[in-house]
Amino acid sequence: MKFFQKILPNIYRDSVALMQISCKLCDLPGISQASAIMATEANIELLNEAGLLVEKMSPQPNNLLVAIQGDDEAIIDVAFKQVEKSINEVGTPTLSGEEQILAPQSIEMALDEFPEAQLALISCPGEYAEAEAQKALNLGLDVMIFSDNVSIEGELALKKYAANSGHLVMGPDCGTAILNGVPLGFSNVVRSGNIGIVAASGTGLQQISCLVDQLGGGVSQAIGTGGRDLHAKIGGLSMLKGIQVLAKNDEIKIITLVSKPPSPAVADKVLNEARKCGKPVVVSFLGADLAAIKGDNLFPVETLEQAAHAAFLLSQGKKPSDDPLPRHTIETSIIEEITSSFSDKQRYVRGLYSGGTFSYEAMLLLGAEIGPMNSASPLSTKHKLNDIWSSTGNTIIDLGDDLFTRGRPHPMIDCRLRNDRILQEAKDPETAIILLDVVIGHGSHHDPAGEIVASIQAARASAQKLGNSLAFVTFVCGTINDPQNLVAQENKLRDVGAIVLGSNAQAVHLASDVIKAIGDS
Amino acid sequence: MSDTLNVINIGLSSFADAVAGAGGTAVNVNWRPPADGNVTIGKALSSLVHNQSVDQANQIAFDKYLNAQPVLEGIGRAGDVLPNMGERCILHSGPPIDWQNVCGPVHGAIIGAILYEGWASDKNSAENLLKSGEVTIDPCHHHAAVGPMAGITSPSMPVWMVTNAIGGNKTFTNLNEGLGKVLRFGANSFDVLERLKWMQTILAPVLNEALARSGGVELKPLMAKALYMGDEIHNRNAAATGLLLKQLVPHALRSGLPNDDIADAIEFIAGNDHFFLNVSMAACKAMLDVAHGVPHSSMVTAMARNGVEFGIRVSGGGDTWFTAPAPVVDGLYFPGYSITDAAPDLGDSAITETAGIGGFAMAASPAIVQFVGGTPSDAIARSKEMVPITLGRNNALTIPALNFSGTAAGIDVRKVVDTGILPLINTGIAHKDAGVGQIGAGITRAPLACFTQALEYLQENLNA
């Protein structure tokens, strides 16, 4: 063990700076103790006690004392050189004029930094979402809660507070919205325009806005309410507010409402609000009795596709046509071709959906035409699948349902769950048609069609082994301006022989016609 | 302005990108679950953010703090001037604690104070006085007083007396003994007690006489000047000590006291760059005490540590201390010492941060900033970091490096919990054993648990 001590005359450095230098020295290999310190009486005593000073010395407070204890002289020499270097560095000015801006760490802090904010978009884990939403409302912001797992009591408390303070709560579990032409959450790049939507259904909102875009119209405001908003417990508070917001918005000329049928009391409230909003309102309460929706400015429709057409015509100053829309665009000869390729056992449609509202609409439309659909969440409990992981008869499932996604990513983001199911259905000799929705836009998988075509091909191969030929009936919900591009996605599907239709209703109608044709043959 | 959409985004940051891509504007919150993910406290917090009662109460409390004018008025005998102290009580720093549980330095200092008072002649009998309950201990803060490190103040000790000229409230603090073997680090040897006796009999009269002749020293202007001279007035008091000495010397010389006494006193003060620390603390307490007791106010009025627990008091929190285990400071250690030798955080001196100086005014003190292993720009960043958790700025205490803006002051319990930004404290580190003294210094943070408890208290009282 070697000791080294040296006075550096007339060098003053702040004690803290010196402590840092000392610490760095101690970190050097082979150095057991080291100190660079002003040689005051107290400090000399300190080093004496530490056993670092071998030579007695008198206090010299204006001089710097370096004392090092190390394995050998070479190591000590390295250490001392470092002291000299560090001491010179300490004097170098490092003050930079750069502003260091602290990223906001709370909503309030963000609002102080960004006082023009109007909306808080909340997608934190559900257990914290209610508190974050409440803070945003307190601070005077509208709120979109993308998160799910907020209790219904929490939802009601937030929506009541919002109703009293004149704010809008979208969600919880509001996956998509468009405000002032800006898409939020999972959303499509839709042309701006004079149509406004208030939807309790995320995919319903996406289907209508995308179809309006394809027809040449535009949607500047699409307000999501969250799926539970029209439950009796919540009473449609967000839908009522949404209608009021759109009624006041001068740019919006047409309002479209989308939901499953609410309870009669909630429906009354919502339709009353719609009747007095002063603008034409297209009402798409999927499965509701259209005759019961009465009002001079109300235009009830059966399907999402009809809603888009009605809203588009109204937005052009035209009356919605009373003529029904074409069921689909596929010629009868092709249907015959498909049915003739089926084996005797192939009789059923298997709808494997990623969008909840699409699956619901499919069950309604197919149920009315070819009989009740079996499902994990059927229209009537009588038709509940015993095992949701295995289809029987005509089956429609929503793979985005919590029942399927528990612990897994949503099928719009991760295609594996559905791809596996496609292969599984292909092995079932009774499967005739596989019905698929493909939802694109911000937030969705960057190439869902690309993922699906691989499994379509694998499914065909697997079916062929059974001597079967499968029909894939699909549609893409999106626009040509979406990152994935509607046309590109459709082409990928067509390239592997899938039939691509313009909407869910068309796809379902085609499936229905094919199933009926099987029965007729 | 319906043609734009301005969004605050909490959660998936890709949503903000989509908004920006579509012509809107979005600001991402660097979000973490508040209160370390405690949903109940998170919910309590959500009812307090933008709460009008709390905001109004804070405005009142903060105005009182801002308007305070602490004046250093004189020196008194602790037992005579401290409210409700009594003659057999020893005061310590931090929140209340049983004498059996105190940390090493505090224990050593209590024994030292008993010996200093002459209540016992040796350590064993001193110990027995504590055991018998004949001598009790109590927090300084419960007697309008503060003390650095162990904070030990016994009845015969001289104390500085500070009065808030606006609120009329008075605060007290003991006199700084210097570095090395000192009572506040638990040393209680003969020379330590001798020094205390000298302070009582020689130093205190000189200071008292000088102060009386000066008519009192206004402390805020002095502290403001010290901030311009590189002090943050917690861990660096070199400038403030000099400024105080400059004001007192002529009055001391004219006092008629023996020249040797005056010379000794001046020499003592000049040799201790921390001499002003205690005065700074009493000044800060005077500014904060007057802001205490506004119902529903979430403004922190004291942060203090007893070497075992860290405690805070809140203006609307009544007499309650909200406590959590005191952290051990990961700072810079003197040669031969490391974190394993350190006592947990200790002392009332965090009253300075509570009042917006110390760690909150780091930008004023580039020399101190190297505790953070940093540069002057880090110091500025640290001071700015405190802005979002405070109620406003103290424009009487400004910092040149921050464009002469006031220090961030008035810690808001709600903002601490909501942002997760914990108040910074510059602190010295005591050896865990009595009497060894200071073994390092560094920067620590007030524990979150103190603030979450205070938040729950405020929320329950608001609904009561």
Place this chain on the structure above:
Amino acid sequence: MYSLVAISVGTKIPSSNFDGKIIGIYDHTFNVELADLSILTCASSNYFNMPHGILVNSQIRDLKAYFKTGTTVHHRNGILRFSSKKLKIDLRSASMWAPKFKLESRPQKTQLNILLSEIKNDLPLGCEKLLAGPLSVVSQMIGWGRGLTPEGDDIIAGYLSAISLTAPDDPLRQQIASEIRRNIYKTTTVSNQMLNDAIEGLFIEPVEDLRSALYGNGDIGYASRKLKLVGSSSGIAMMFGLIAGAAYIENYTLKLNSNFIKAA
């Protein structure tokens, strides 16, 4: 961030969220134009209330240190924030300033004459026509003069403060209102708002106070001194309008000796 607390707000300040931008900064006040083009005036406590006004709890000085013209202003649930991020104004505890007027007495002709004599040397040439009868001159007066609120508009606002004591369907009151609406394009935005408020019966606090003093209880001398101090010439012009209006509804004929009128 510096925080101010508002002590009172006028009835025309929206309680819901709004956005605007600063269009003028003066010694103790600043003006904010909102999206609907209304103008909000925020003033320090030594100023006075007005229908579109916010009074704050301190004497704000050096306003230019906090923001500049063009700085945007955002109201979110009771707090005004500024894009300059240096100031917040909390409106939540502010009381609503809404003067309660009660007719208790009527001014005597001599009282009006005394008031008139106090200001006659400072009146612009031509305003004496108002004393003869209002309708012929309203259209000429709108936008006449200089400043944020041209003197002609101030005179009409003052005049309406007296006339609005009549029943809402009083024909003269209605005619003046329609005359104003027809000519309002001639004047500034600030004046536009003042005249529209005047049609609704809303006036700045010093006008309210003098009107109350004349028709109820109150110190006429004190109220008139305060009114005269408003703006560089606005207060005097409003006071003249009020005197002329009061003379009209009380059926007094007041005369302004034109020798005293300064050249315009």
